[in-house]
Amino acid sequence: MPTAASKFTAVIRRIPTGKVATYGQVATLAGLPKNARQVGTVLKSLPEDSGVPWHRVVNSQGHISERNSSTFEGLQRFLLEDEGVVFSESDRIDLNEHQWQPSRRAKH
DNA sequence: GTTATGACCCAAA
DNA sequence: GTTTGGGCCATAA
Numbered sequence: 192m193p194t195a196a197s198k199f200t201a202v203i204r205r206i207p208t209g210k211v212a213t214y215g216q217v218a219t220l221a222g223l224p225k226n227a228r229q230v231g232t233v234l235k236s237l238p239e240d241s242g243v244p245w246h247r248v249v250n251s252q253g254h255i256s257e258r259n260s261s262t263f264e265g266l267q268r269f270l271l272e273d274e275g276v277v278f279s280e281s282d283r284i285d286l287n288e289h290q291w292q293p294s295r296r297a298k299h
Numbered sequence: 300g301t302t303a304t305g306a307c308c309c310a311a312a
Numbered sequence: 313g314t315t316t317g318g319g320c321c322a323t324a325a
Binding site: 225 | 304305306307308309
């Protein structure tokens with residue numbers, strides 16, 4: 192059985208360019224609705240070459256989750272803007288407009 | 300085996 | 313709009 196981390200990454204990989212998903216959404220789609228927090232835990236441990244678009248994952252408020260390093264605090268926003276995501280005045284994303292609305296696919 | 304930490308969420312005040 | 317408190321559980325030490 193796949194680990195929780197691989198389930199999360201599998202979901203995040205499906206996020207299309209120009210869209211974002213919340214941590215809770217990722218957890219729910221992964222089949223683990225209670226593990227929203229673990230998404231962040233896993234993401235911070237992800238290797239660079241994992242191919243996971245971690246920048247497309249934001250919190251419920253549509254705001255970027257800051258980490259300790261100030262180096263990347265603007266990187267996520269930069270990457271998203273480059274993909275066409277627009278930030279509002281309060282540095283927040285209009286979820287109503289940019290949140291990923293996945294199609295119900297019954298496990299293929 | 301245990302304890303502490305955390306890129307979270309939600310409801311209530 | 314803000315603050316407070318509770319819950320949840322993978323990962324690291």
